[in-house]
Amino acid sequence: MKKMNNLTHFSYSKFIWTQFKKNKLAYYSLYLIFFLIILAVLAPIISNDKPIIMKYKNKLYFPVFKEYPEFVGVNFKNFTKNNKEIWAVFPPIKYSPTEYDLASILIPPCKKHLLGTDDSGRDILARIIYGTRISLSVGFIATGISLLIGILIGALAGYYGGKIDIILSRFIEIIICFPTLILILGVLAIMKQSIFTIMIIIGIFGWTGIARLVRAEFLKLKNQEFVIAAKALGLSDIRIIFNHILPNALTPVLVSATFEVAGAILLESTLSFLGLGVPPPTPSWGSILMQAHDYVDFAWWLIIFPGLSIFLTVTAYNLVGEALRDAIDPRLRT
Amino acid sequence: MKNILLEIKNLSVSFFTDYGEIKAVRNLNLTIKKGETVGIVGESGCGKTITALSILNLVPAPGKILQGEIKFENKNLLSLNNEKLREIRGKKISIIFQDPMASLNPVLKIGEQLSEVFVFHTELKKDKIKEKVLKLLKNVKIPNPEIVYNSYPHQLSGGMQQRVMIAMALALNPKILIADEPTTSLDVTIESEILKLLYSLKKKYNLSILFITHNMALLSQIADRIYVMYAGEIVEEAKKEELFKKPLHPYTKALLEAIPGYKNNYKKLNYIPGEIPNNINILPGCTFYPRCKFGKKICYEKDIEIFEKSKNHFVRCVL
Numbered sequence: 001m002k003k004m005n006n007l008t009h010f011s012y013s014k015f016i017w018t019q020f021k022k023n024k025l026a027y028y029s030l031y032l033i034f035f036l037i038i039l040a041v042l043a044p045i046i047s048n049d050k051p052i053i054m055k056y057k058n059k060l061y062f063p064v065f066k067e068y069p070e071f072v073g074v075n076f077k078n079f080t081k082n083n084k085e086i087w088a089v090f091p092p093i094k095y096s097p098t099e100y101d102l103a104s105i106l107i108p109p110c111k112k113h114l115l116g117t118d119d120s121g122r123d124i125l126a127r128i129i130y131g132t133r134i135s136l137s138v139g140f141i142a143t144g145i146s147l148l149i150g151i152l153i154g155a156l157a158g159y160y161g162g163k164i165d166i167i168l169s170r171f172i173e174i175i176i177c178f179p180t181l182i183l184i185l186g187v188l189a190i191m192k193q194s195i196f197t198i199m200i201i202i203g204i205f206g207w208t209g210i211a212r213l214v215r216a217e218f219l220k221l222k223n224q225e226f227v228i229a230a231k232a233l234g235l236s237d238i239r240i241i242f243n244h245i246l247p248n249a250l251t252p253v254l255v256s257a258t259f260e261v262a263g264a265i266l267l268e269s270t271l272s273f274l275g276l277g278v279p280p281p282t283p284s285w286g287s288i289l290m291q292a293h294d295y296v297d298f299a300w301w302l303i304i305f306p307g308l309s310i311f312l313t314v315t316a317y318n319l320v321g322e323a324l325r326d327a328i329d330p331r332l333r334t
Numbered sequence: 335m336k337n338i339l340l341e342i343k344n345l346s347v348s349f350f351t352d353y354g355e356i357k358a359v360r361n362l363n364l365t366i367k368k369g370e371t372v373g374i375v376g377e378s379g380c381g382k383t384i385t386a387l388s389i390l391n392l393v394p395a396p397g398k399i400l401q402g403e404i405k406f407e408n409k410n411l412l413s414l415n416n417e418k419l420r421e422i423r424g425k426k427i428s429i430i431f432q433d434p435m436a437s438l439n440p441v442l443k444i445g446e447q448l449s450e451v452f453v454f455h456t457e458l459k460k461d462k463i464k465e466k467v468l469k470l471l472k473n474v475k476i477p478n479p480e481i482v483y484n485s486y487p488h489q490l491s492g493g494m495q496q497r498v499m500i501a502m503a504l505a506l507n508p509k510i511l512i513a514d515e516p517t518t519s520l521d522v523t524i525e526s527e528i529l530k531l532l533y534s535l536k537k538k539y540n541l542s543i544l545f546i547t548h549n550m551a552l553l554s555q556i557a558d559r560i561y562v563m564y565a566g567e568i569v570e571e572a573k574k575e576e577l578f579k580k581p582l583h584p585y586t587k588a589l590l591e592a593i594p595g596y597k598n599n600y601k602k603l604n605y606i607p608g609e610i611p612n613n614i615n616i617l618p619g620c621t622f623y624p625r626c627k628f629g630k631k632i633c634y635e636k637d638i639e640i641f642e643k644s645k646n647h648f649v650r651c652v653l
Contacts, residue, residue: 161395229431232428232429233428234420234421234424234455235451239454247439
């Protein structure tokens with residue numbers, strides 16, 4: 001029995017993983033995505049104008065993590081520079097994304113500002129690092145909202161069929177008919193601009209693809225014997241939909257969700273570029289590009305770096321999605 | 335007739351397809367008594383499975399139950415709403431299917447699938463449920479229930495999977511177990527093990543079993559009473575011994591002659607020429623007439639009713 005267990009331990013997820021690893025480009029893309037996630041989570045200690053740890057008058061302070069009433073309005077950099085008694089450790093990049101420095105406007109990449117500065121003297125590298133937070137959170141939360149709506153509507157349409165399917169499918173088609181960008185611009189014009197509005201709006205208009213996919217999976221799976229067997233055991237529809245059919249339909253949905261994340265990131269950048277995205281001074285890759293628009297003839301660093309960030313991130317997600325799709329496709333297995 | 339548990343009266347099921355109405359089951363009558371094993375036998379496509387599925391009102395679209403009554407505990411199962419039907423399904427009547435691999439959810443562990451029955455139908459606590467599930471697995475003679483509990487269906491052999499299905503079906507001590515070709519996808523040695531298991535469980539819980547198969551030899555081992563089905567109709571009904579000793583319908587005879595070893599037919603096995611009708615355009619008279627060796631003019635002149643030819647032996651044949 002033990003031997004048998006060893007042999008059969010090769011599970012489905014492991015199989016997909018081995019298959020996935022064969023695609024080197026996607027494998028490294030996955031690393032890039034993990035790197036971006038770490039960057040987003042650790043942004044405040046990677047790039048900040050406050051020290052991570054500071055010793056002042058024999059007392060330890062952690063200004064990055066906590067606001068101290070005795071240091072309100074204090075510029076830590078000047079504060080620590082001339083004071084030999086203070087011991088402080090700064091993050092590797094000594095700038096916060098919103099820190100103005102009007103003495104160093106539009107500086108090209110140099111030792112002090114690795115990726116240059118913008119028209120308010122803000123460090124581009126810091127802004128790009130903080131931009132990953134916006135991009136990833138918009139990508140994931142918008143996709144999460146899309147998944148929620150898409151799975152629900154797709155599952156109901158596919159499982160019940162008949163009139164419910166006809167009504168829901170037509171509803172999906174109506175939503176598809178709208179040009180999404182124009183619709184979002186219209187909605188944003190009347191709503192308050194904030195990062196949450198952006199997430200919700202991108203999520204609300206992006207679920208149609210997932211809904212159609214889930215519907216198709218449910219149509220295929222609902223007549224499988226294990227579903228009839230579950231019905232014969234007297235389980236309720238809700239249990240059958242969510243416990244029995246949905247886990248089987250999830251793999252293709254996951255692939256679709258990966259592309260959806262890429263799409264959401266791109267859409268957020270587009271909206272920010274058009275000035276309708278995340279309100280300033282919150283840093284977003286799209287809004288840095290928008291600034292570049294005014295200095296396009298010489299400030300190449302304002303264009304290249306945020307553009308590259310968007311390009312690499314979106315490409316990484318798409319490559320991962322594609323590799324995942326190939327990995328779960330039994331016809332492509334070797 | 336007091337101990338009748340389930341009674342099917344005048345059941346008709348049709349499938350509405352693009353090619354026309356397929357009358358899968360026509361005016362079927364069937365009874366199951368307490369503790370009895372009833373066999374339904376017939377070729378593929380003669381309506382056995384549909385009969386079984388209609389008992390729990392599970393006929394898949396585009397199928398429709400047109401008429402009939404299925405009486406169980408003074409209720410007509412066909413007129414119950416979904417809510418009430420759920421109380422019967424799994425709890426009072428359960429069903430096991432032909433292909434255990436397809437009937438188990440591939441992404442759920444065995445333990446999770448078995449627990450689900452208890453989670454939904456009872457209000458037991460989690461650790462109690464696990465205890466019960468392990469006991470169930472032991473009950474169907476699965477070695478190492480702990481390992482199986484944490485396995486996925488594809489990690490088990492066909493016989494093991496079918497044992498799990500049986501465990502699941504018997505989880506809530508139902509009164510009737512419908513076994514729809516439970517051993518067709520298994521090989522012969524495991525087949526006999528599963529049969530033995532079913533037999534011992536039947537004795538233990540005083541189960542009634544509706545055993546559906548196309549294998550006459552199998553029924554000779556397990557059934558008490560046998561219904562022979564052809565083209566959606568019952569063509570013969572008798573006690574097992576009676577049927578094997580004195581088959582009356584030519585179809586039953588032909589099926590028996592197709593068993594290796596029956597009446598020393600080792601040299602040449604009999605087969606039934608032709609195919610079963612598609613049940614769209616049903617000709618008047620005996621449905622088996624086109625394939626019958628003994629066919630006469632009287633066979634296709636008028637519809638033939640089933641009648642009691644000798645005591646408790648019913649047949650739909652005028653010859």
